Amino acid sequence: MVLTALAVVRMRSLFAVVMLSGIFTLLSALLFVTMDAVDVAFTEAAVGAGITTVLMLGTLALTSRHERPTARSPLIPLFVVFVTGAALIYGTMDMPNFGDPTAPAQTHVGADYIARTPEEIDLPNMVTAVLASYRGYDTLGEVAVVFTAGIGVLLLISGLRRRRRKDEDNEGSA
Amino acid sequence: MRHHLILRVVTKLLVGTIILFGLYVQFHGDFSPGGGFQAGVIIAVAFILYGVVFSLDQVQRVFPPWLVHKLVALGLLLYAGTGLFSFMRGFRYLDYAAFDPHHPSHGQHYGILLVEAGVGITVTGVMVAIYYAFAARTPVISDEEW
Amino acid sequence: MTSEFFFGHLNYWLFIILMMTGLYIVVAKGNLVKKIVGLNIFQTSVFMFYISIGNVTGGTAPIFPLDMKIDPDVIYSNPLPHVLILTAIVVGVATTALGLALIVRIREEFGTIEEDALLELEHEIARKVSDQHGEAMGGRHSGD
Numbered sequence: 233m234v235l236t237a238l239a240v241v242r243m244r245s246l247f248a249v250v251m252l253s254g255i256f257t258l259l260s261a262l263l264f265v266t267m268d269a270v271d272v273a274f275t276e277a278a279v280g281a282g283i284t285t286v287l288m289l290g291t292l293a294l295t296s297r298h299e300r301p302t303a304r305s306p307l308i309p310l311f312v313v314f315v316t317g318a319a320l321i322y323g324t325m326d327m328p329n330f331g332d333p334t335a336p337a338q339t340h341v342g343a344d345y346i347a348r349t350p351e352e353i354d355l356p357n358m359v360t361a362v363l364a365s366y367r368g369y370d371t372l373g374e375v376a377v378v379f380t381a382g383i384g385v386l387l388l389i390s391g392l393r394r395r396r397r398k399d400e401d402n403e404g405s406a
Numbered sequence: 407m408r409h410h411l412i413l414r415v416v417t418k419l420l421v422g423t424i425i426l427f428g429l430y431v432q433f434h435g436d437f438s439p440g441g442g443f444q445a446g447v448i449i450a451v452a453f454i455l456y457g458v459v460f461s462l463d464q465v466q467r468v469f470p471p472w473l474v475h476k477l478v479a480l481g482l483l484l485y486a487g488t489g490l491f492s493f494m495r496g497f498r499y500l501d502y503a504a505f506d507p508h509h510p511s512h513g514q515h516y517g518i519l520l521v522e523a524g525v526g527i528t529v530t531g532v533m534v535a536i537y538y539a540f541a542a543r544t545p546v547i548s549d550e551e552w
Numbered sequence: 553m554t555s556e557f558f559f560g561h562l563n564y565w566l567f568i569i570l571m572m573t574g575l576y577i578v579v580a581k582g583n584l585v586k587k588i589v590g591l592n593i594f595q596t597s598v599f600m601f602y603i604s605i606g607n608v609t610g611g612t613a614p615i616f617p618l619d620m621k622i623d624p625d626v627i628y629s630n631p632l633p634h635v636l637i638l639t640a641i642v643v644g645v646a647t648t649a650l651g652l653a654l655i656v657r658i659r660e661e662f663g664t665i666e667e668d669a670l671l672e673l674e675h676e677i678a679r680k681v682s683d684q685h686g687e688a689m690g691g692r693h694s695g696d
Contacts, residue, residue: 246585253589260596268613268629269603270439272637274431276599278447279645283533284592286454287645290540291585291652295659309580317572321565329560330604342606342630350616354511355436355518358614358631359638363441364518367635368500371521372485374639375528379482381646382532386475388653389539438615443642529642536649543656 446529
């Protein structure tokens, strides 16, 4: 996966970049499966490899297919990236080991949801139970965000076409 | 891509299957991996595939844009309405016990089903609407160029 | 630094490296589509970070048997990060679409999607605007 990401950095052909990002998403979906997150892997594979790639290709068709090399030196971004990375890695030093059952993340609400789902919700899929019931407000908010983003795209792309056509009509009649 | 015979035949076979699979994911999401978000995306992918292989006009004849835009809002309203319903029955907002006060867990089943349906409808609508918006502007590219 | 510590934290470090690759693309590359791809890489590595926090050694996917006969010995992974990331992915694709729509509009308005060229155009417009205003101001002053 790191290799794919690095290849994205080097590539100039945007078509190849988009394809590589699709591969990247599929690999990450596999990683989610190995980390027991089947629902997440499912979504990632459907969304990342399907919708995102189609949308990016659509954008490429509307814009250009090659990247122009930039004249700026990469030193300052590299410096920023290394400092941020070092700070984040320093931050992980205090974190519990990977898969530690006594980690703080496992002992509070997570364990509570697992223990209470059979009695209160009585559904086998805990992810659905938490998503729709215990965290119903969150999901309502997320749906509202998706809704707003959809409206935004429609306003940006399809609404304007109508206005332009009207403008042209006005010009034609004037 | 109208002249690719294999693509067209395979697409015709696949679109129905994909929608069926999406519905399975939607309604079986309580028992196995899946749910409204995934189902919404999968159903949208079926329409997008149809649109890519055939043409935008053809897919819009099956699934017209005004219907898509209505669906986007309908899903969110269904979700919020579920919450309001339990509110009206004297429970807390989005407390699904309102659907069956004697068996709270049955009420949860109904509530989750409705909410997931709302999620699925909105996600399908938004994804298809975004695709329509992009595809409507795409200049026609000959196959050799890709 | 024991080997247990090293291998227990290696996954976090790998995700941070991926995250920084995405950040580098966003900061250093001028092409707007590439910036979006970099943003997606960044986003995905944050997702992986979350999921890896929710993982439990010897655990399994958080789905009970269909007949709800629950074996108390089975360890399940934490479902909470899964829920958060599940919704975040779909929201992520919606926001990506919004960004791409902006790019399409920028391209239509300015004819380019390179950051440098856009900045130049912006300077030019700013210069023109200040020229006009300068003339207007100058005219009023000369009238005095």
